[in-house]
Amino acid sequence: MAEQPLKPVLQKPPGYRDPSRPIQPGTRPPPRKPALPPSFKPMKRRRSCCRACCCFLCVFFLVLVVVVAVAFGLFYLWFQPRLPVFHLQSFQIPRFTVTAKADGTYLDAQTVTRVEVKNPNGKLSLFYKQSTVKVTFSVGHEEDTEVGSKDVPEFTQGMANTTSIKVETGVKNQLVDDGEGRQLKARFHSQELVVNVEVRSGVGFFVDGLRIGPLGVKVLCGGVSLKKLETGDMPKCTVTTLKWINIS
Structure with missing residues (x-):
């Protein structure tokens, strides 16, 4: 009896899986972190630099305030600075005329005022910026x-010095009620x-030789007949300045 020819062995196609072989669970790769845009990436170095700069500025200003306060305290204790003392030395009215005309009432007046200024400081000289002297009359109106x-x-005024200031003011044909x-x-x-003088x-x-100031002052003299x-x-x-009053 003749032998039957052998059948060729079939090759398994790629990706073939034996259905009789049990399936083994495979390990999943770890999830990837979502990629953030560059604007959302933390900048630890920049933040640390900004924080260091802020701390340095705070410490610098604190030290500066302490130094200024100590210097001012030493200056005040040593020199004991005081504001000048003002007195109304004299007041005259060489000319005074009130004329009633058909078109109104007019005032023609001239005043001569002398204000005495004393420097009470024995260790400090004073300097005065340009001053404005104003003269008013009061008759009970608002x-x-x-x-x-x-x-x-x-x-400029020297230490423990007294200065007299002469001021002439006046009006001509000033219309009044x-x-x-x-x-x-x-x-x-x-x-x-009643006369009033304001400086x-x-x-x-x-x-x-070093100037400190100036400090704005308002001087009121008068209020008498x-x-x-x-x-x-x-x-x-x-004398009024910085919301506190010094009566001399």
């Missing part, structure tokens, strides 16, 4: 009648006219 103003050039004009005229003749200036200190001024009863002036 607003006073201004009789002109004048600027005084800046000047009719009732105000009558009261001004009547009170001038009866010596009951606005800036005061600073001299320390070994001509009758009291003629008796030599010169009023005290009030």
Whole structure:
């Protein structure tokens, strides 16, 4: 009996899986982190630099404030700085005329004021910026009648020195209210006219040629009648600065 020829062995195709072989679970790769854009990436180095700069600036300003406070305290204890003292030395009205015309009432007046300024500091000189002196008359109205103003050039005052400032002001043909004009005229003749002198200036200190300041000051002198001024009863002036008052 003849032998049957052998059948060729079939090759398994690629990817073939034996259905009789049990399936073994495979290990999954770890999940990838989502890629962030460059703007969302943390910048630890930049943050640390900014934090260091902020800390340095805070410490610098704190040290600066402490140094300035200590220097100011030593300056105050050693020199004991004080503001100047103002007095109204004299006040005169060489000319005063109130004229009632058909078109209104006019005031023509001239004043001569002397203000005495004392430097109470024995270790400090003072310097004064350009000052403005204003003179007003008061007759009981809400607003006073201004009789002109004048600027005084800046000047320097030595230690424990006294300086007298002369200021001349005036108005010509200044229109005033009719009732105000009558009261001004009547009170001038009866010596009951109240005068006020206001000085606005800036005061600073001299320390070994070094200027400290100036500090703005407002000086009010007057509030008294001509009758009291003629008796030599010169009023005290009030110096106002930085919301505190020094009455001299």
